Amino acid sequence: MSRTSQIFFWVPNTITALNLVCGSLAVFFAVDGQLGWAAIFIFAAAVFDFLDGFSARLLKAYSSIGKELDSLADTVSFGLAPAAIVFTMLEITLFGKNQPIQEIEANWSQWILLFTSLIIPVAGAFRLAKFNTDTRQTEQFLGMPIPANAIFFASLALILELGIRQNVVPLILNKYTILAAIFCCSFLMVSELPMFNLKFKNLKLKENALRFLFLGVTLLMLLFLQIYALPLIIIWYVLLSAISYLTGMN
DSSP states (O other): OOHHHHHHHHHHHHHHHHHHHHHHHHHHHHHTTOHHHHHHHHHHHHHHHHHHHHHHHHHTOOOHHHHHHHHHHHHIIIIIHHHHHHHHHHHHHHHSSOOOGGGOOOOHHHHHHHHGGGHHHHHHHHHHHHHHHOGGGSSEEESOOHHHHHHHHHHHHHHHHHOOOGGGHHHHSOHHHHHHHHHHHHHHHHSOOEEEOOOOSOOOTTTTHHHHHHHHHHHHHHHHHGGGHHHHHHHHHHHHHHHHHHHTOO
């Protein structure tokens, strides 16, 4: 392997490592109760997750190591990190504050509720393992991609930190809302629901109608709802994928 090829080989892997670093920082901040920073680092990890694949395609620097490294990084950044956010959100919901885990005074049912957050990384790991071994997912996804799961929970955390509509806070910091989100997102990740990807091979309207529709409505939501649009965009993506599957749209 030439020196240039070696450099190209390490470019996407280095970017993937930055994904892992951001995901790890998100876990640290989430456990410390800094949900806004945790959300920001999850979004940064998502950017690096896009860039590592883009750079690998651009430089033709594919490798089995890169594929495995990417899955390991995604498990942390998009599985464990959102779980840490959810754990802290449940802690605040139940006890009104964030505190070191050894200082939490909870009964057995509250502990079970807190640790339901671990369903997220478990489902995420299954999602990644399935994606890596499933040849049916070259043109579309089967189940919700794990970055979408992380972006959804990171969006809720960002709204809690930066949102100005206080009437939204009780809706998010509600144990039933959080539990529903945990089980719905986890189920969607391991489901067989076909979901379209956002890769444009060309700009033909007929071949990209779903993508254009998704992006158009997404832009409108961001324009009118701003930060509050972020979790709704993930819901919109899931709904549009389901509608497409049930109606046979391409």
